[in-house]
Amino acid sequence: MDPRDSDLPDHPEDPYPPADQQVPPPADEDAEDFVEDEHEEDDEATLDEEEAMLEDDDDELDDLEAEADMDIEELRKKYGYGAPAPSEDEPGISSVADEAEEEEEEELEVPFNNEVIMQQQHQFTSKIAIESAANNYFGVAENNEAEEEDVDYEPPEKKEFQIRVDPLLYQAAVPESIEGVTPSAEAAEHPAGTLLWAPREDLPDESLNRFVHEWKARRHGVETDETKIDSRDDEDALYALLSSAYSTDAAAAHFPFEKANEFKRTCDGESKPFTTEEMAAFETGFKDNYKNFRVIREHFVPSRTHGELINYYYHWKMSSRFNELFRQRQMRKDFMTEVMDQMESTKRRRVEPSSTTTSSSSTVVERGHSPDGAPSTVIHSENYDDEVEYEDPLAGAGDEPPVDVWAAPPPPQIEQPTESA
Amino acid sequence: MSATGAALTQVTQEQSRRRVAYYYDSNIGNYYYGQGHVMKPHRIRMTHHLLLNYGIYRDLEVYRPFPASFDEMTRFHSEEYMTFLKTATPDNLKLYNKQMLKFNVGEDCPLFDGLYEFCQLSSGGSLAAAVKLNKQKADIAINWMGGLHHAKKSEASGFCYTNDIVLGILELLKYHKRVLYVDIDVHHGDGVEEAFYTTDRVMTVSFHKYGEFFPGTGDLKDVGAGKGRYYSLNVPLRDGVTDESYQSIFKPVMTRVMDRFQPSAVVLQCGADSLNGDRLGPFNLTLRGHGECVKFFRSYNIPLMMVGGGGYTPRNVARCWTYETALAVDKDIPDELPYNDYFEYFGPNYRLHIDPSNATNDNSSDYLKKLQENVVQNLEKLTFAPSVQMHPTPDDAILCLNDTSLNQDMANPDVRLHPSIMDGVTQDPGEFYDGETEGDDRRNEHNAKRAAEGGGDDAAKRARNDN
Secondary structure (H helix, E strand, O other), X not given: OOHHHHOOOOOOOOOOOOOOOOOOOOOOHHHHHHHHHHOOOOHHHHHHHHHHHHXXXXXXXXXXXXXXXXXXXXXXXXXXXXXXXXXXXXXXXXXXXXXXXXXXXXXXXXXXXXXXXXXXXXXXXXXXXXXXXXXXXXXXXXXXXHHHHOOXXXXXXXXXXXXXXXXXXXXXXXXXXXXXXXXXXXXXXXXXXXXXXXXXXXXXXXXXXXXXXXXXXXXXOOOOOHHXXXXXXXXXXXXXXXXXXXXXXXXXXXXXXXXXXXXXXOOOOOOOOOOHHHHHHHHHHHHHHOOOHHHHHHHOOOOXXXXXXXXXXXXXXXXXXXXXXXXHHHHHHHHHHHHHHHHHHHHHHHOOOOOXXXXXXXXXXXXHOOOOOOHHHHHHHHHHHHHHHHOOHHHOOOOOOOOXXXXXXXXXXXXXXXXXX | OHHHHHHHHHHHHHHHOOOEEEEOOHHHHHOOOOOOOOOOOHHXXXXXXXXXXXXXXXXXXXXXXXXXXXXXHOXXXXXXXXXXXXXXXXXXXXXXXXXXXXXXXXOOOOOOOOHHHHHHHHHHHHHHHHHHHHOOOOOEEEEOOOOOOOOEOOEOEOOEOOOHHXXXXXXXXXXXXXXXXXXXXXOOOHHHHHHOOOOOOEEEEEEEEOOOOOOOOOOOXXXXXXXXXXXXXXXXXXXXXXXXXXXXXXXXXXXXXXXXXXXXXXXXEOOHHHEOOOOOOOXXXXXXXXXXXXXXXXXXXXXXXXXXXXXXXXXXXXHHHHHHHHHHHOOOOOOEXXXXXXXXXXXXXXXXOOOOXXXXXXXXXXXXXXXXXXXXXXXXXXXXXXXXXXXXOHHHHHXXXXXXXXXXXXXXXXOOOOHHHHOOOOOOOOOOOOOOOOOOOHHHHHHXXXXXXXXXXXXXXXXXXXX
């Protein structure tokens, strides 16, 4: 509970959870309406869902009965009206405002590095402690333009934040004491899996290093350089060594080594390197569909499995091919940045310092009920919304590490992601 | 003098050495929750590559676990829920609207390609890890694919679909009287707490951010119910907690828990979203503060299972879990990251350790002190090491059960044991009863032989007869 926000005694913590992120509890009348809204175009499904709701009515009656017996404090707790926390109001707010301004400036410098934005937004939201996160993992991190219209929208009844007790429905079946281990219990045990490597005390590190190094070099077709021997491991080489009872000579006979930990489920057979055509098709698909690997696979690279595409994506993302694509986009975006700068400066003039209502379009403030309307906060959040609107898909839903492609040394061109993980 | 010194070092080395089993399936990195989703299984692959390139891999016993079966997963989860996970795919999702709502699959927990396989892999790792510890074939078992602590019996929650931790603990409970679960994820470990809310055989302790934060549970006041009252412990923290303040409450509380509960196995959920710079977590821990918890449990010489969990800045997750694997095998690793397949992700500094930020720590020392008092109060109410006087200690039980001859002795004499067991049984030549081999009069033959060998036999015979 953030002290800066939760200290308002007359301000119950009723969030406006993002409309389409809130998964309503099944036995919930409000949720019914809510579901209808969301699936308006799909009447049949909605009917089904309504029926599902009706089936749960019994539970609800029970719940209501139980609630009638509760005392008021319990009820408050059940519905998320926590006790007010001690106040340490003023310094917190001012520092939030300052930091928000700082962040705002940073944001303008790298407006399209979406990861940075997400991070800043995350810090920002946690700082002003918007009262919503509890129902949703993302909290406010994912904004919804749609909900901006729903000012009058009553949030569905808040989910109970309590551990539920019902041995049949919620608890694991725990035997009272240790079960006698009978042969049948042994048989029911989960198998140990495939052993890929086991350390051995009498195997000196140096010989292991030499062995691994030699075979790594040979696999990549490089001359063995004795001076560069390090202690990096190669799972295939070690697996071969294990299979040959730790005899380096016997293991060497098995070169090229079997893949120790191959993609068995997410690829069909052996994962071969991508061909140039496949790479091009992937990139075309990526431009239009971003990270919807499903669509990319169906329409652009049908020769590959879903898993292979994801594996390839994580290599490609750090390769020079991606950087090139990214730079082309960036040029287009520089123009957008200018436009945004202008828009933002006009907005700054427009927004009245003490009013939160002018920013009704801003989800963040709306939800947060920012106590005294911290003006810079308002601007900040509005900027953010703007950015979301202008966001180019390639700049990323920002779910990747904020690797600064400009500062990082030029990454080696990885064209053959054949790694075995 | 020098000899004693060497011996001493050896002793300490012996003590600090642990057999570490590690479970990893390369497929895990090839699942994708969906565009814009913060949960990235890829982080586990990044961890694996760091382990390889740091040379930590060679000190591990590496397993590729078998995926958990449907039956294994329904030991905790409801069949209806598991059937849904097994059959629903992004292709036929329209057919499952009702169930998706019921099982909370859709928004936070999307239905992605290969979802069921993903669940099988993560649960399979934790099950295999638990079995390994049960057989005492390892001291520490690590499964970074697991740790999905929000999943409920019939409900997905917080990016978790199947609760591998609950499955693992259920497996451990076959051999261990009491299992301790500790959760250092920034989110409350509600799924595990709920599963074991009413039992005194599993104690759950969670350190988490509380107040306007997912999943909303984990209040100090929630202590368990029924028989399990006071066997759930929650330590609610606020934003910006640093290494020092975290350890200032973690160590005293956990030391007390270990004293009072005396678990025979520990499961540590190492969610890395409590680190500084996480996309969802507002804590300010570094790898050192986070890893301190691993060191703490490693110092107790009891079976330890380490699982992953949250962590939404993949590069820091990989750093954290690599560091903690190194702690488990007690290997010093340099701060400079080795080159690996995903090296570029670790820019711009390419170092292992991360720095704390100067974010305000909302956990004042007063707050922590008060919190600790309250937690300890709850702990005092716990019945001291439950049932300990009534039953043999777990260790004895395991020795006893692992001794197959004793097992046979305890078996029902009216039931014929399986040939695979009886084949290995030979009659002791010193047996003095008329067994199935009666008729060839081995007894007399035997006596005569022993007599010829000399004394002592009569005494032994008398002792047996007395029995």
